[in-house]
Each structure stands twice: as C-alpha cells, then as structure tokens.
Amino acid sequence: MVAGTHPDDIDLFDYVEEDLPQPRRAEIQAHLSACSVCSEQVSRVEAGRDALRGAQFMHLPERRGEAIFMNLPTQVREPRRRRALTPKQLIAVLTPVIAVAAVIGVLVNTNSNSGSSSAAGETSGGGAAGTRSGANPEAAQAATLFAGGTATDVAAELRRKGFRADVQRDQVVVKGATQKQVREALADRGAGDVQIVVKGR
Amino acid sequence: MEDPDAPLVARARRGDRWAFEQLVERHQHRLFTLAARTLGSADDAADAVQEAFIRAWLGLPRFRGGSLFSTWLYRIGLNAAHDQRAKRRTEPLDEVREPADPKDAFIASELSTSLQAALNELDEDYRVAVVLFDVLGCSYSEISALTEVPEGTVKSRIFRGRRQLAGLLGTRTAEE
Numbered sequence: 001m002v003a004g005t006h007p008d009d010i011d012l013f014d015y016v017e018e019d020l021p022q023p024r025r026a027e028i029q030a031h032l033s034a035c036s037v038c039s040e041q042v043s044r045v046e047a048g049r050d051a052l053r054g055a056q057f058m059h060l061p062e063r064r065g066e067a068i069f070m071n072l073p074t075q076v077r078e079p080r081r082r083r084a085l086t087p088k089q090l091i092a093v094l095t096p097v098i099a100v101a102a103v104i105g106v107l108v109n110t111n112s113n114s115g116s117s118s119a120a121g122e123t124s125g126g127g128a129a130g131t132r133s134g135a136n137p138e139a140a141q142a143a144t145l146f147a148g149g150t151a152t153d154v155a156a157e158l159r160r161k162g163f164r165a166d167v168q169r170d171q172v173v174v175k176g177a178t179q180k181q182v183r184e185a186l187a188d189r190g191a192g193d194v195q196i197v198v199k200g201r
Numbered sequence: 202m203e204d205p206d207a208p209l210v211a212r213a214r215r216g217d218r219w220a221f222e223q224l225v226e227r228h229q230h231r232l233f234t235l236a237a238r239t240l241g242s243a244d245d246a247a248d249a250v251q252e253a254f255i256r257a258w259l260g261l262p263r264f265r266g267g268s269l270f271s272t273w274l275y276r277i278g279l280n281a282a283h284d285q286r287a288k289r290r291t292e293p294l295d296e297v298r299e300p301a302d303p304k305d306a307f308i309a310s311e312l313s314t315s316l317q318a319a320l321n322e323l324d325e326d327y328r329v330a331v332v333l334f335d336v337l338g339c340s341y342s343e344i345s346a347l348t349e350v351p352e353g354t355v356k357s358r359i360f361r362g363r364r365q366l367a368g369l370l371g372t373r374t375a376e377e
Contacts, residue, residue, distance in 0.1 A: 009356070009357045009360045009361065010353055010356045010357055010360070012360060013356045013357070013359065013360040014356070016360075041364060044363070044364045044367040044368060044371075045360055045363045045364050045367070046363075047363075047367040047370070047371075048331070048362070048363025048364060048365075048366040048367035048370075049335055049363050051316055051319075051366065051367070051370055052316075052331055052332075052335035052336055052363065052366065053335050053336075054316075055238065055311075055316055055335075055336050056311050057230070057231075057234050057336070058230065058233055058234045058237050058238075058243075058311060059230045059233065060229045060230055060232075060247060060250055061243075061247060064247040064250070064251065065225070065226075067251060068225055068229070068250070068251050068254045068255075069222055069225070071251065071255065072218065072221070072254075072255065072258050073255065073258070073259065
C-alpha cells in the first residue's frame, strides 16, 4: 500500500471480518493507527455489524404458514421439450417416409389409370385386354381385365403361357401375376366380355 | 456443493405436495425474516412469503438445480417482497390491527425497534446485503448468486450498509 492512500472498502471489510492474510492485515492496521478517517469508518462498520447481529430471527405466524398449504394451486407440468433433429436424423426419418409415399403414389397412379380405362368403358392397349374396376368386391384389391373369347379359352391360353389361371363362375382368376403380365399375354386376343381377375403375388 | 434440499426438491418437482410442504417447513421462517427485515412490515412480509412459495411451487418444474434450492427460493422471495413493496406504495395502508397472538406481538415489537427503523431507511441494495449476511448468515457466494452481483460488490454493499446503518442509529440515539 502506498503511504497516504486509503484502503478500499473491500480491504477494510476484509479487515473487519478478519479475512486478510497477516502481512496485509498488518499494513491496514498500520494505516488505521495513522488515519482517523479510515479508523472511524471501521468503528462504524463494526457497530453496524454488532447491531445487526443482535437482530432477532422471526417466525412466520402459524396461521400464515397454514395458509400457504391451503392456497397451493395445482402444479402445471411442463411438457417435455423435444430436441430438434440433426440433418442426419432428419434424412434417416424422411427417407423411409418418402419411399413409402413414392410406392403409394405409383399404386394410386396405376389404379387411377385403371379407373379411367373402365370409365372409358372397355379396352386399353390397342384392343388388348382392357381393365375395369368395381365389377365385384375383389376388384377393389385385385385388378380386373377383360378380353375377347370365352373364359375357358382365355384360361387355357394363360395356362399355356405359364400363368396359374382357373375359371371360377365365368371369370378367369389369375394368381401370382401382375396386371401388366396378363395384359401382355392376352395382347392378341382383343376386346371382349371375359372378366379376368388378376390377384397379385 | 451438494444441495441438502435436493431429494425433497426432486419429489416436489414431480408434483409431490408432501415433499414441498417439508421444504416450506424448512425455509419459511428464514424467508419470513428476510422479508420482514427488508419490508419492515409483518403483514406484507407474510404476504410476500406466501406469494414466494406459490411461485416456487409453480416454478419447480422449471428449476434445473443450477443453484441451491434455498438460493433460488430466496431470490423468488426477494422479488415477491419487491413486488409487495411496489403494491403497498399504490394502495392505502390497512388499518393496524392489534396482534392476537403473543408471537405476533413479538414480531410487531421487533419491527418497531430503532434498528428496524434504521434498516427501513437504508438503500435497498445495502439492506438486502446486510440482512442476508449479518441476520441470516448467508455466505458471500450465496448472496452473490442471489443478488446477481460479484462477491466484491457484495462485500462493498455490506460494508457501506453497516456504515450507513451505524450512522442512522447514531443519529437516532442522539435525537432520542
């Protein structure tokens, strides 16, 4: 400490609280013995401390304590916050969603093409087996085509070409094949009234 | 530092009222002393304490344990006391009632001492600092966390608060 300069508040406070290391404490003590301004301050601070430490601790009146419990409202739970996804996590989540959406899109597109063909009434593919839907409940899940000739002939032709085809109640039921494969197989047969139900794999 | 209130706080955060009531029992008198000494009125202090505990209960789900529960609670208490003081300034004073309970009479007499009168005249920052340090025995770091000022500022406020208080008490003694 430079002679003639006063210690700051914190130094004097630490002196009063006896929190100073001994060399610094000795310096302050030397200053106080020569400086009436600082020694007066220290005396006041000690008097203030003694008055405050004589202050009584107080107890909350019982009825006011009880009122706290009676007036506690229902605690509202904070909803758990979800962390934002990182770009990697976002890709991992979105990829399967997009893939599923694409497959659905293709299927819907195929069905709507089928629907428009049936709305047109008959055939598609230049006289080859045409497609209709709504003829029976199965049509909702299985594609229905139409071809010329008799059901027996159509089934026989399909079996010759390697399809699993049977005649059931005047319809030809083809299993384990796609609509496109059946349509191509019957491309030469032309339009007609033989109903062919194609059940997928 | 391990928080001695942590187990009860964890339960209270999940909505356990019993656990919260234990915390109220544990802290209500210290919080009341803080409020009463900083407000200088038993009724206002009790209102502030009640408000503080309600705010604490509602705020517990957001309490992350970044400080001691007591530090967090006392900060809420000081804010509630501050609001109570502001409210009191805009409202007419209630009629003073005769305390029915001897304990209430003790509080009333404590709050009518020359010490309390001097405390009421201190700057608010000094009053809060000296009450926390000299009356409640809080550490510098707790007061620093509570009042959001550095420890050096805490020491300086206690120093000046005590000095100002002694001056006020001296003046009063001279007047009496």
